[in-house]
Amino acid sequence: MSTRNTAAEKLLLQMVDDYTAREVAPLDMAIDHAQDYPEGFMKKLTETGFLGLMLPQEFGGAEFGPEVTATVLNHLARGNASTAVTLEGHFKTIDQILKFGTPALKQALLPSANQRIFAFSMTEASGGSNPMGISSTATREGDHWVINGDKIMITNGGLAQVYCVLVKTAPDQLSVFVVDQDMPGFSFGKREDFIGLRGTPVGEIMMDHIIVDDDHLLGHLGDGGLIGDSAHDDARILMGAVLTGIMEHELKIATDYAKERKAGDKPLTELQVTHRKVADIAMRKETTKLLYQRAAQLKAAGQPYSEEAAMAKAHGSRAAVAAGDDALQILAGYGYSREYPVEHLIRDARAMEIAEGTVEKMRSAIATAEFQK
Ligand SMILES: Cc1cc2nc3c(=O)[nH]c(=O)nc-3n(C[C@H](O)[C@H](O)[C@H](O)COP(=O)(O)OP(=O)(O)OC[C@H]3O[C@@H](n4cnc5c(N)ncnc54)[C@H](O)[C@@H]3O)c2cc1C
Incomplete structure (x- = not known):
């Protein structure tokens, strides 16, 4: 919960909790099994107004800050992590348009x-960890730019209408442009068959001679690395929040089960081996929550938050996989069954050791920041 904890924030989180309990959590297993959101799910989500939570009021948004935005995803992820990750991909992209877009681009897109x-x-x-390895290009022709190239593994690929795309504007220069699925030359490729976060569409986009003007450039030519890093930083806070929600879900499943299940004539809650597992899940959940909230608070205060955001996701993703493993072991045979949700929570969490920068890359970023102190 935001440290400001205003009446508007409380009301919002109550709405999110009600919506999650009514419209999201009951579909959690079905979304994983179907590898998609059910018909009408995204329409209902759009009608909640959650998509505009962080938008400034001048663009018709609710203008909630980074802590509240992240906490909303934390609460949604208690019901279904895919839904929260769809919003994560959306929010981090809006953030970059707000930070780097021209006034004309903001006015055209953000309402x-x-x-x-x-x-x-x-x-x-060719690879995600090394941005300089990409081959998509934007080439200057007269007074406009021509964009060519294919992107893979894009969160919301196929679902989203607006895409920020990293391209080369010179052999050693990265820049970011904004394209729209309605532009001539834009098309979708295959959807990834990923093992987790199976509701979130993650797919390929193809750009064949898309023509845009200068207003579609984010920041300046050559700002691609900076904007990509900024998108990662913003995303990692939100993923820390999603991972906290996954661990809250894991903890609830584990404790509910331990209260009911007997080992001999004693409930599992009386076994010290259960205490260790439940305590470890709770500690992992709480440390991840503190990390994402700390990063969000720094962002809200206008201070650097890159290292803290990396910690939230690096720690949280490993923690949620380990917590899921402990929860699975408490449920034992049932935990290993696809009829119970624990196994898909592990698969969901595992995605976040890769997406928005691998844990290896984040450890490098954290260590580099420490060496510079
Ligand atoms: C669920 C999901 C959602 C995603 N959503 C998006 C999205 O919205 N937009 C998008 O652009 N991409 C997205 N991705 C792609 C993701 O960003 C890449 O998978 C990730 O950056 C790693 O790239 P790669 O898979 O090509 O692995 P590689 O870059 O080939 O890395 C292979 C291995 O080498 C290690 N490695 C590589 N370079 C280094 C280094 N310098 N230091 C240390 N270790 C290194 C990596 O950690 C990894 O273990 C998503 C991926 C997933 C799984």
Whole structure:
């Protein structure tokens, strides 16, 4: 919960909790099994107004700050992590348009951002960890730019209408442009068959001679690395929040089960081995929560938050996988069954050791920040 904890924030979180309990949590297992959101699910989510939570009021948004935005995803993820990750991909993209877009671009795109989904596209078949390895290009022709290239593994790919795309504007220069699925030359490729977060569409986008003007450039030519890093930082706070929600879900399943299940004539709650597992899940959940909230508070205060955001996701993703493993062991045979949700929570959490920068890259970023102190 935000440290400000205003009446508007309380009301919002109550709405999110009601919505999650009514419309999201009951579908959690079905979303995983179907590998998609059910018909009408995204329409209902759009109608909640959650898509515009962080948008400034001038663009029709509710203008909630980073702590509240992250906490909303934390609460949604208690019901279904995919839903929260769809919003994570949307929010981090809006953030970059707010930070780096021209006034004309903001005016053109942001009033619709509480109705349309946005996505941020960097990864290509040649690799995600090394942005300089991409081959998509934007080439100057007369007074406009021509964009060509394919992106893969894009969160909300196929669902989103608006895409920020990292391209080369010179052999050693990265820049970010904004394209729209309605532009001639834009098309979708395959959807990834990922093992976790199976509701969130993650897919390929293809750009064949898309023509845009200068207003579609974010920041300046050559700002691509900076904007990509900024998108990662913003995303990692939100993923820390999602991972906290996953661990809250894991903890609830484990404790509910331990209260009911007997080992001999004693409930599992009386076994010290259960205490260790439940305590470890609770500590992992709480440390991740503190990390994402700390990063969000620094962001809200206008202070650097890159290292703290990396910690929230690096720690949280490993913690949620380990917590899921402990929860699975408490449920034992049932935990290993696809009829119970623990196994898909582990698969969901595992995605976040890769998406928005791998844990290896984040450890490098954290260590580099420490060496500089
Ligand atoms: C669920 C999900 C959602 C995603 N959503 C998006 C999205 O919205 N937008 C987008 O652009 N991409 C997205 N991705 C792609 C993701 O960003 C990449 O998978 C990730 O950056 C790693 O790239 P790669 O898979 O090509 O692995 P590689 O870069 O090939 O890395 C392979 C291995 O080498 C290690 N490695 C590579 N370079 C280094 C280094 N310098 N230091 C230390 N270790 C290194 C990596 O950690 C990894 O273990 C998503 C991926 C997933 C799983």
